[in-house]
Amino acid sequence: MIRVIAGGKKSNGWLYEACAEYEKRLRKPYDLVWDFVAEEKLSERVARLPKDTFVILLDEHGRIVDSLEFSKIVSEPLSSGRDVVLVLGGAFGHFPDELIRRSNFVWSLSRLVFPHQICRLILAEQVYRAQEIALEHPYHHA
Secondary structure, eight states: OEEEEEEEEEOOOHHHHHHHHHTOOOOOTTEEEEEEOGGGGGHHHHTOOOOOOOEEEEEEEEEEHHHHHHHHHHHHHTTTTOOEEEEEEOOSOOOOOOHHHOOOOEEESSSSOOOOOOOOOHHHHHHHHHHHTTOOOTTTTO
8 A cells, every 4th residue: 555644735626636537547555545634743643654664755855766766666665565655745845854764765756846736646646657667557658
């Protein structure tokens, strides 16, 4: 399972519908579960995760990878039965040092800066793409 712990409010309207389009295509273990929390509660929520959870922090200062590499990063822990948690900050997206230390991978979507709501859509699409790459389906054709 992939859980997204997202700071801020739930998506609404067109963004919710767009994310739902990708989510309905996801199959175990790539299915997404969204956990919306107040931004100041992100560290607390991550601290309660089991120690073997693979934590990916989305941060503008993280490493930029292509979709093939992201698929490998996500698929390896999933294939060994580990849960993957992606942590997405709120509007300001700054993470405390203890959260950065707890993460297994710090990922930047782009050198561009996106509103955190748009990051949710990009994230949903990339998880779907990772699934399709892992299953060797033709969705990813690069």
